[in-house]
Amino acid sequence: MTTTTLEAALPRERRRRIRPSGGADRAYRVVLRLAGAAVLLLMLMVGAFLFDKAATALRLAGWDFVTTQDWEPDSGNFGIAAVLTGTILIAGVAIGIAVPLATGMALYVSEYAPGRLRRVLIGLIDLMAAVPSVVYGLWGFAFLQGQVVGLARWLSTWFGWIPFLRVTGSDPRDPLATETVYTSSTFIAGIVVAMMVAPVICSIMREAFSQAPIGEREGAYALGATRWGMIRSVVLPFGRGGMIGGTMLGLGRALGETIAVYLIISPVFVIQPHILQNGANSVSALIALRYGEAGPVALSALMAAGVALFLMTLVVNFGAGIVVSRSRSGAESEA
Numbered sequence: 323m324t325t326t327t328l329e330a331a332l333p334r335e336r337r338r339r340i341r342p343s344g345g346a347d348r349a350y351r352v353v354l355r356l357a358g359a360a361v362l363l364l365m366l367m368v369g370a371f372l373f374d375k376a377a378t379a380l381r382l383a384g385w386d387f388v389t390t391q392d393w394e395p396d397s398g399n400f401g402i403a404a405v406l407t408g409t410i411l412i413a414g415v416a417i418g419i420a421v422p423l424a425t426g427m428a429l430y431v432s433e434y435a436p437g438r439l440r441r442v443l444i445g446l447i448d449l450m451a452a453v454p455s456v457v458y459g460l461w462g463f464a465f466l467q468g469q470v471v472g473l474a475r476w477l478s479t480w481f482g483w484i485p486f487l488r489v490t491g492s493d494p495r496d497p498l499a500t501e502t503v504y505t506s507s508t509f510i511a512g513i514v515v516a517m518m519v520a521p522v523i524c525s526i527m528r529e530a531f532s533q534a535p536i537g538e539r540e541g542a543y544a545l546g547a548t549r550w551g552m553i554r555s556v557v558l559p560f561g562r563g564g565m566i567g568g569t570m571l572g573l574g575r576a577l578g579e580t581i582a583v584y585l586i587i588s589p590v591f592v593i594q595p596h597i598l599q600n601g602a603n604s605v606s607a608l609i610a611l612r613y614g615e616a617g618p619v620a621l622s623a624l625m626a627a628g629v630a631l632f633l634m635t636l637v638v639n640f641g642a643g644i645v646v647s648r649s650r651s652g653a654e655s656e657a
Contacts, residue, residue: 376626415512428527451521459582462514506588519572530564570642
């Protein structure tokens with residue numbers, strides 16, 4: 323008689339679902355559901371407000387609002403093509419710098435640093451995340467910009483054959499060429515934003531790495547793995563969800579950063595794909611720059627730009643949620 327036949331012959335006991343006793347758990351579930359509903363309602367209210375205020379500009383510009391580079395709302399010629407491209411480029415530079423830096427910091431703090439130094443580094447990283455953005459902006463404008471010009475010139479000299487690293491209107495090999503062409507650029511703004519988002523990304527990655535199971539760590543060592551081999555086969559696969567979530571959270575902040583970018587860039591209303599060259603713009607910096615002097619139509623146009631930034635941030639966050647849900651921490655560790 324096979325195992326399947328034996329299992330079929332045995333009487334099956336009906337399992338009863340044990341419900342938690344008392345009303346504390348029910349109240350807790352109700353509070354959590356209300357909190358989730360309140361967050362969703364608040365987000366919908368913000369979106370409805372922005373769409374209501376932007377309706378005039380959207381009706382006036384139509385689909386040209388997405389493809390027009392100029393920003394002249396009073397004459398009816400305005401769009402977000404230039405500022406939206408600048409926003410994506412600044413955020414891309416920031417994430418390209420911040421993610422490797424944050425990953426290295428997180429791995430060192432969680433896997434290599436001794437106990438006392440680890441506590442000091444955690445405190446410093448958390449302190450960096452709490453520094454106001456205007457401080458980063460002043461630091462980037464007064465100090466970093468002058469120090470990075472040489473690096474920007476070197477990059478344009480040796481890697482100018484790459485389209486986005488090319489600088490037009492200047493010969494990088496001419497030692498007497500003006501350096502102002504390399505200031506107030508997307509590259510400098512991206513570095514400053516990277517310094518702002520790296521601590522946030524690092525904190526999330528560090529928490530994910532530190533929760534890797536001890537059993538799997540010891541199993542990797544028992545199989546002869548080195549420390550880096552253990553990190554590569556256990557810690558990194560386990561923390562994949564945290565890495566993706568931290569990166570997307572940093573990207574969301576980079577897309578919406580305002581003051582630091584506003585203090586550094588030289589606003590231009592033309593698509594500027596050359597990240598080392600003077601002139602850049604972003605949606606949030608545009609709103610900060612033009613909000614105080616905006617008339618009714620211009621204010622509606624700024625609200626429409628805010629709608630675009632709001633939708634882009636939602637897409638990034640929802641995409642991050644989908645990716646994280648499909649790659650949960652620890653689901654695919656190789657040890």
